[in-house]
Amino acid sequence: MQNLLKKIPKFLFFTGKGGVGKTSMSCAISVALAKKGKRVLLISTDPASNLDEVLETKLKSTPTKIEEVENLEAMNINPVVAAFEYKEKMVAPFRNILPKEAIEQMEEQLSGACTVEIAGFNEFSKYVGDDDISKDYEHIILDTAPTGHTLRLLKLPSAWNSFIEENSTGSSCLGAVSGLSENKKLYENVVENLKNSDKTLLILVSRAEELSLIEASKASSELANQGIKNQHLIINGLFKSNDDDIVAKSFEKKSKKALESIDDTLNTLDKTTIGFYPNGAVGIEALENIIENKIPEEFKDAKEKLQNSLQSILEETYSWANLINDFEKDGNGLIMTMGKGGVGKTTIASRIALDLAKKGHNVILSTTDPAAHL
Numbered sequence: 001m002q003n004l005l006k007k008i009p010k011f012l013f014f015t016g017k018g019g020v021g022k023t024s025m026s027c028a029i030s031v032a033l034a035k036k037g038k039r040v041l042l043i044s045t046d047p048a049s050n051l052d053e054v055l056e057t058k059l060k061s062t063p064t065k066i067e068e069v070e071n072l073e074a075m076n077i078n079p080v081v082a083a084f085e086y087k088e089k090m091v092a093p094f095r096n097i098l099p100k101e102a103i104e105q106m107e108e109q110l111s112g113a114c115t116v117e118i119a120g121f122n123e124f125s126k127y128v129g130d131d132d133i134s135k136d137y138e139h140i141i142l143d144t145a146p147t148g149h150t151l152r153l154l155k156l157p158s159a160w161n162s163f164i165e166e167n168s169t170g171s172s173c174l175g176a177v178s179g180l181s182e183n184k185k186l187y188e189n190v191v192e193n194l195k196n197s198d199k200t201l202l203i204l205v206s207r208a209e210e211l212s213l214i215e216a217s218k219a220s221s222e223l224a225n226q227g228i229k230n231q232h233l234i235i236n237g238l239f240k241s242n243d244d245d246i247v248a249k250s251f252e253k254k255s256k257k258a259l260e261s262i263d264d265t266l267n268t269l270d271k272t273t274i275g276f277y278p279n280g281a282v283g284i285e286a287l288e289n290i291i292e293n294k295i296p297e298e299f300k301d302a303k304e305k306l307q308n309s310l311q312s313i314l315e316e317t318y319s320w321a322n323l324i325n326d327f328e329k330d331g332n333g334l335i336m337t338m339g340k341g342g343v344g345k346t347t348i349a350s351r352i353a354l355d356l357a358k359k360g361h362n363v364i365l366s367t368t369d370p371a372a373h374l
Contacts, residue, residue, distance in 0.1 A: 001291055004232060004272045005032055009201050011128060011193060012141045015223075016205035017215040019342010021236040024281035025205050025274070026143035027054045028290045033139050034072035035288075041137045042074040045124055045144050048341075049076045056283050061123075068284045073137075079120030086122065122183060129189035197230035204269070205234045207342075208255035217265045233269045235259070239276040324355045346374060 012029070014022040023044070030042040041063055044051045051074055052059050057066055061081055063073040091106050098106075126133050127140050134140055193199050202223055206216040220231055239255055241248035274290060281287055288294075327335060335352060337345040346367065353365040367374050 001028075001032075001272055001274065001293070004234075004270075005029065005036075005291075007201070008033060008139060009197075009199050009230075010134070010139060011200040012139060013144060013200065013202045013228075014142065014205055015144050015202065015219055017207075017212045017342060019340060020205045020207050020212055021234075021274075021281070022205045023050045023054055023143050024287075024290070025203070025234055025236060026141050027051070028281065028287040030072055030074070030139075030141050031069055031284060031287045032291045033141075034066075034069045038071060038138045039136065040072050040139045040141065041127065042072065042141045042143065043124070043127060044074075044076045045120070045142060047079060049143075051076060051143065054282055054287070066284075077120055077123045079123075082120045082123045122186075125183065125186050125190050128193055129186045131189075191227075195227035195229075200228065200230060202228050202231045203234055204231060204266075205236055208235055208238050208258045210258050210261060213258060213262055213266065217263050220265050220269070231269050233266055233271045235271060235273045237276045238273050324352070324359075327352065327356060328359060328361070350374065 008029070012026075014026045016022050023046075026042060030040050034040045042051065042055075049059075055066055055074055057064065057074065059074055059076050061076060061078045063075050066072040066074055087107065091103060094106065095103060124142070128134070128142075204216040204220055206212045216233065220233075224231070239248075239251045241252045275293065277286070277290060281290060327333075335349075337349040337352075339345050346369070349365060349367075353363045357363045365374065
């Protein structure tokens with residue numbers, strides 16, 4: 001980790017599959033840089049941001065000081081709030097000029113999903129493309145949503161530039177093109193900064209798991225094609241066994257096999273490996289432990305504690321067979337798997353669909369995830 005900290009440029013982007021530890025890594029590096037005396041702003045562009053929990057600070061949509069760490073500020077970009085402010089900015093000048101029906105039509109035009117997207121993107125762009133704002137910080141670190149959303153976000157500057165240049169109708173699903181045109185220079189600056197290897201580093205975070213590494217590789221290739229070529233790979237949560245426990249050895253073997261399958265795209269990148277931390281990454285002390293590669297004393301007997309509690313955990317676990325039978329009794333319906341990124345929603349949904357199909361039921365399995373691992 002220390003080698004990575006020596007080469008952090010102005011802008012740092014974290015991306016990767018859901019649940020791999022993007023927020024943990026972005027927070028840990030932000031704390032480390034701030035502790036070195038650097039002025040740091042940490043921004044989450046994830047609608048399901050966990051920055052508040054990890055930093056144990058109530059954040060807003062504007063930079064908020066982290067009391068425990070001098071020089072560190074953090075914020076969440078709320079796309080819904082940004083969309084409301086964007087819509088009001090576009091409509092307000094006409095409220096006392098145009099008739100009520102015209103105002104309602106404008107508001108309707110500005111109520112689509114793409115309004116939320118561009119409004120959130122405008123907030124992101126201010127900190128990457130506006131020198132008057134970014135000059136207050138030596139490092140601006142962006143903790144992004146899972147890969148599919150990040151790819152969309154980082155492709156937007158070029159996409160909106162092309163739209164502004166090619167659209168001549170004066171309108172879009174966002175309303176007046178002037179709402180975009182006034183930011184053309186800002187978008188150009190964002191594109192320039194993202195492609196500048198002296199200013200921007202993309203960090204691909206992955207677990208030592210096959211699917212996670214495949215997604216990191218795809219993201220690496222796609223973003224390199226966008227001109228973002230300064231990239232670094234973090235393998236997070238690498239598990240290593242120091243005894244002959246069968247389960248521990250199996251986890252270690254699985255991780256080793258996944259790492260051996262890394263493709264040429266990822267093999268060419270500089271890499272940092274972070275070990276598995278049983279205490280997670282909540283709070284400044286835990287983040288410092290990650291940077292210093294230190295395991296707290298209270299977790300050194302974690303194996304014995306787990307073995308003592310394992311039987312009671314198993315006794316309280318509902319059987320899979322009973323779960324499938326309960327679904328089957330309902331006859332038909334909608335089953336939705338929900339949860340934090342990386343917890344196994346796709347795996348569980350696929351297994352449910354497969355088991356119900358084997359029992360003779362007609363099943364449709366679909367995903368709303370842009371990364372789509374089905």
